[in-house]
Amino acid sequence: MELLSNLGLGFSVAFQPMNLAYCFLGTLLGTLIGVLPGIGPLATIAMLLPLTFGLTPTASLIMLAGIFYGSQYGGSTTAILINLPGESSSAVTTIDGYQMARHGRAGPALAAAGLSSFFAGTVATLLIAIVATPLTEIAISFGPAEYFSLMVVGLVSSIALASGSILKAICMICAGLLLGLTGTDIYTATPRFTFGSTELSDGLDFVAIAVGVFGVAEIMRNLEGANAREPIIAKVAGLFPSRDDLRRMIGPSIRGTVIGSLLGILPGGGALLSSFVAYNVEKKVSKNSAEFGHGAIEGVSAPEAANNAGAQTSFIPMLSLGIPSNAVMALMVGAMIIQGITPGPNVINNNPDLFWGLIASMWLGNAMLIILNLPLIGIWVSLLRVPYTVLFPAIMAFCCIGVYSVNNSAFAVYEITAAGLAGYILAKLDCEMPPFILGFILGPMLEEHLRRAMIISSGDPTVFVTRPISAVLLVIAVIALVIVSLPAIARKREVVFVEED
Amino acid sequence: MAVNRKDLAAGAIFAAFGATYAAITWRDLPIGEALNMGPGYFPILLSSLMMAMGATIAVRSLGSAEAISLAAMPWRGPLVLSLATVLFASQLEGLGLFPGILATALIASFAASPFRPVPALLASLGIAILCTLIFGYGIKLPIPIIGSWFRWG
Numbered sequence: 001m002e003l004l005s006n007l008g009l010g011f012s013v014a015f016q017p018m019n020l021a022y023c024f025l026g027t028l029l030g031t032l033i034g035v036l037p038g039i040g041p042l043a044t045i046a047m048l049l050p051l052t053f054g055l056t057p058t059a060s061l062i063m064l065a066g067i068f069y070g071s072q073y074g075g076s077t078t079a080i081l082i083n084l085p086g087e088s089s090s091a092v093t094t095i096d097g098y099q100m101a102r103h104g105r106a107g108p109a110l111a112a113a114g115l116s117s118f119f120a121g122t123v124a125t126l127l128i129a130i131v132a133t134p135l136t137e138i139a140i141s142f143g144p145a146e147y148f149s150l151m152v153v154g155l156v157s158s159i160a161l162a163s164g165s166i167l168k169a170i171c172m173i174c175a176g177l178l179l180g181l182t183g184t185d186i187y188t189a190t191p192r193f194t195f196g197s198t199e200l201s202d203g204l205d206f207v208a209i210a211v212g213v214f215g216v217a218e219i220m221r222n223l224e225g226a227n228a229r230e231p232i233i234a235k236v237a238g239l240f241p242s243r244d245d246l247r248r249m250i251g252p253s254i255r256g257t258v259i260g261s262l263l264g265i266l267p268g269g270g271a272l273l274s275s276f277v278a279y280n281v282e283k284k285v286s287k288n289s290a291e292f293g294h295g296a297i298e299g300v301s302a303p304e305a306a307n308n309a310g311a312q313t314s315f316i317p318m319l320s321l322g323i324p325s326n327a328v329m330a331l332m333v334g335a336m337i338i339q340g341i342t343p344g345p346n347v348i349n350n351n352p353d354l355f356w357g358l359i360a361s362m363w364l365g366n367a368m369l370i371i372l373n374l375p376l377i378g379i380w381v382s383l384l385r386v387p388y389t390v391l392f393p394a395i396m397a398f399c400c401i402g403v404y405s406v407n408n409s410a411f412a413v414y415e416i417t418a419a420g421l422a423g424y425i426l427a428k429l430d431c432e433m434p435p436f437i438l439g440f441i442l443g444p445m446l447e448e449h450l451r452r453a454m455i456i457s458s459g460d461p462t463v464f465v466t467r468p469i470s471a472v473l474l475v476i477a478v479i480a481l482v483i484v485s486l487p488a489i490a491r492k493r494e495v496v497f498v499e500e501d
Numbered sequence: 502m503a504v505n506r507k508d509l510a511a512g513a514i515f516a517a518f519g520a521t522y523a524a525i526t527w528r529d530l531p532i533g534e535a536l537n538m539g540p541g542y543f544p545i546l547l548s549s550l551m552m553a554m555g556a557t558i559a560v561r562s563l564g565s566a567e568a569i570s571l572a573a574m575p576w577r578g579p580l581v582l583s584l585a586t587v588l589f590a591s592q593l594e595g596l597g598l599f600p601g602i603l604a605t606a607l608i609a610s611f612a613a614s615p616f617r618p619v620p621a622l623l624a625s626l627g628i629a630i631l632c633t634l635i636f637g638y639g640i641k642l643p644i645p646i647i648g649s650w651f652r653w654g
Contacts, residue, residue: 054640165508167558171515174551178522178544185540192530192540216582221571223612251557263560307594393609396582397602400589401632405642407609413590417583424579428572429511459536 006356007129013357014364016406019062022055023361026063029369030070035077035380036391037084042434043218044071045331046210049396050402057339058354062361064335065259065315068328069121072311073369075114076304077380079104081236083109089307091171092279095297096292103295107239112249112297112303112375114370115241120305121366122313123308128319130366132348135320136402139345142321144452147464149473152448154323156477157266158435160484170433172426176439177216177446179204186444187451200410206334208412210441213420213433214327215399219392220424236377252282252302260309265316274310275303312362319355320345327434330441338406503568510571512559519551549643597648598637603629 013019033044048067052060066141072089079090094111097311100109142150159169160337182193183203194200241249259260259273259281282302283292293300315332317325322344324330336343341351348355403412423433465471526541534604556631566611573602577586606628611619637640 023503051635132583165558167554167561168508168511168515171511171551171554171558172553174547175515175518176549178518178547181544187538188531188540190530193525216586220579220582224575305533361641387620389610389613389617389625392613393585393606393621394624395627396585397589397606397608397625398632399635401598401602401642403590404593405640408643409588410593413586413593417586417590420586421579421583426511426514428574429507429514431511436617450543451538454538456536459534461535499553 002133002249003129006352007360009352010129010356010358010360013058013353014062014360017359021065022059023365024368025199026052026367027070027372030067030072031074031077031369031372032070032381032383033067033072034071036074036386037078037082037217037384037388038077039215039395041071041073041329042072042210042214042327046207046214047399047402048062049207049210049331050406052335053244053338053406057336057351058171058357060335060339061332061354061358062360062365064332065358065362066365066368069308070369070372072307072375073117074300074380075115076117076307077377078384079374080109080113080300081381082384084211085098089311090303091277092275092303093300096296097293099293099295100297100300105295106233106236108241108245108297109295109300110236111239111241111374112245112300114373116249116253116256117242117306117308118366118370119235119253121312123257123259124264124309125359126368127313127361128316128362129356131265132320132355132359135316136345136348139321142345142469143467144150144449144466145470146473148446149464149470149477150321150323151449152444153473153477153480154317154325155435155438155442156393156480158241158326158438160480164430164432165455165487166481168431172431172433172436173439176441177443179209180440180443181447183420186448197399201407203444204440205403205407205409205412205415206338206440207406209417209419210331210334210437211399211403212416213423213437215395216420216421217427217433219395220394220420220426222388223392232435236381238251238465239374239377241254241297247479248288249301252278252286253305254297255285256280256302256305257309259305260311261313263306264272264310264313266330272307275307277308278302291440308366315358315362319342319347319358323348324438324441327437330438334441367500467494503565505562505565505567505569506570506571508558508562508565512555512557512562513557516552516559517555519548519553519555523552525547542571577614578612582609585609585612593644593648595648595650597645597651598642599629599633599646600651601644602632 011260029048032046033039034041045067052063055063075090076093077156078084079093080101083094083098097109153171153228159166177284182200184201191201256278259278263274263277279299279302282298286298288296288298314325315331317323318332319330341347397415400413403416404410453463464474509643522544526544530541531539532541532545551652574642585605588608589605596604603625606625607621610616610625
């Protein structure tokens with residue numbers, strides 16, 4: 001019954017006209033930018049972040065969450081219609097979705113993606129509401145040692161998800177952690193790594209760094225690809241799936257939701273892994289497995305349900321423990337900190353309206369997406385025709401003024417330049433950004449918990465292995481690290497991620 | 502035995518970054534001890550780890566199974582885009598919001614090849630109007646819409 005009253009509180013917050021409006025605005029903008037080819041959710045969130053800072057914390061997080069699943073959804077639309085995944089988590093959708101579109105069934109494919117995502121979103125939202133409270137109660141008893149170990153698990157799992165070399169991913173984490181420490185040391189007020197600059201004494205601007213490595217560096221890479229290539233856009237006719245289609249969607253949606261929800265909770269999990277696993281499972285269990293790869297509606301339903309479920313449940317560790325499990329959640333944590341909210345188990349008690357309002361708004365946002373996407377699909381299709389050469393200068397200008405507006409700081413715009421160039425060069429050397437941004441966000445927290453743990457234990461480093469929860473977490477981290485370094489798994493990871501590219 | 506030049510470069514960059522940070526830490530920041538960590542304790546751990554890992558990547562790249570060369574770096578895009586952001590940061594106050602955004606978008610357009618002036622100009626005008634509405638009139642940034650350079654007298 002507590003759940004009902006909590007959800008009641010959540011909906012009363014989410015239905016406040018302003019919050020409803022920002023939820024709608026977020027999903028709309030997210031879809032708008034997410035549909036544009038070559039711009040994934042990370043770039044979308046990074047470039048739209050500045051727009052949310054003037055709002056109240058609740059409205060701002062509601063809008064950000066809307067941007068996130070809107071962009072995710074927009075990515076599926078591009079995947080189906082032009083065979084170009086807007087983001088990696090909808091890459092598997094291109095396999096069967098685009099085939100369906102080529103056979104004149106773009107409408108049912110889009111409907112399958114939309115309905116499966118909505119179903120998955122509903123289940124996952126309920127799951128967040130059910131799981132979050134007990135998890136926060138456990139987390140309240142966590143000391144600094146447990147937090148330190150938990151963050152180590154989060155960082156290690158970001159290595160598992162990076163497609164390239166493990167050593168490089170570790171280096172990227174270290175670079176992120178070190179750059180995250182820039183600024184004034186909280187214990188001694190000593191300036192660190194500021195190179196004598198007063199602008200850096202508050203640390204590097206997180207929004208500028210995110211915009212640089214995800215937005216600008218991505219544009220630099222896209223520019224060297226096949227430019228001026230006109231995409232072939234499939235025609236959308238007859239949106240509604242037949243009764244047979246609907247029947248075939250039920251099983252895959254349910255299985256996809258279960259897989260996505262479970263993988264989403266895991267640190268490092270989230271949408272990408274979920275959709276990939278769901279597709280492969282469905283291919284094995286489906287009666288129509290021969291049709292997979294040639295336009296099976298199951299091959300659209302399952303991964304779309306899974307990536308949406310995974311995207312939603314990855315909020316669980318972020319909301320209840322304050323630990324971002326992937327780069328998107330790292331951006332959410334960064335936004336919370338800027339809003340003056342300390343992410344962690346106390347959010348649910350200190351800001352219950354924010355916590356439950358955000359959860360309720362996720363369901364509302366999913367419902368809005370259905371309305372936004374299915375009847376209005378014509379608008380999004382016409383957006384797909386905007387050539388990239390026109391698009392990217394606009395994005396560049398928008399990123400500059402957006403980042404400038406956060407603190408009215410021209411220095412932050414120079415940080416974009418530096419982050420963009422560095423991100424571009426590192427990407428050319430096959431180094432990936434998600435581990436870096438996780439490290440960047442977690443750097444100061446990781447150090448603080450390490451210091452506190454050592455003070456409490458009187459300088460005894462064994463505290464991390466003698467406290468049971470911390471020990472278990474560290475064992476998990478070590479096992480994960482060993483598994484990804486096994487040669488057999490390493491080869492398999494390459495195959496998995498190459499297929500996804 | 503062949504050289505993986507991508508890994509060699511990445512390893513060298515990481516090792517150099519780690520070394521730089523280790524040197525700065527060593528010079529400027531008290532390390533302290535485990536019980537009472539100074540501001541340099543955590544950084545020295547991280548930068549040492551980075552040096553070691555970077556060096557390992559570089560050494561291993563020398564005995565790679567296949568030779569991998571550095572992919573060609575087309576410098577036009579990155580340079581033009583960087584120029585656009587630097588111009589924005591340094592000249593925004595003088596130019597004002599609308600001209601500043603227009604100029605940034607126009608300069609960024611030169612990163613595309615082929616550069617097509619008419620669509621570029623139209624798109625830049627569009628984004629400049631949109632951003633002026635959002636950031637000038639909506640968020641009310643304390644930057645003049647038209648900067649001092651365009652005012653006479």
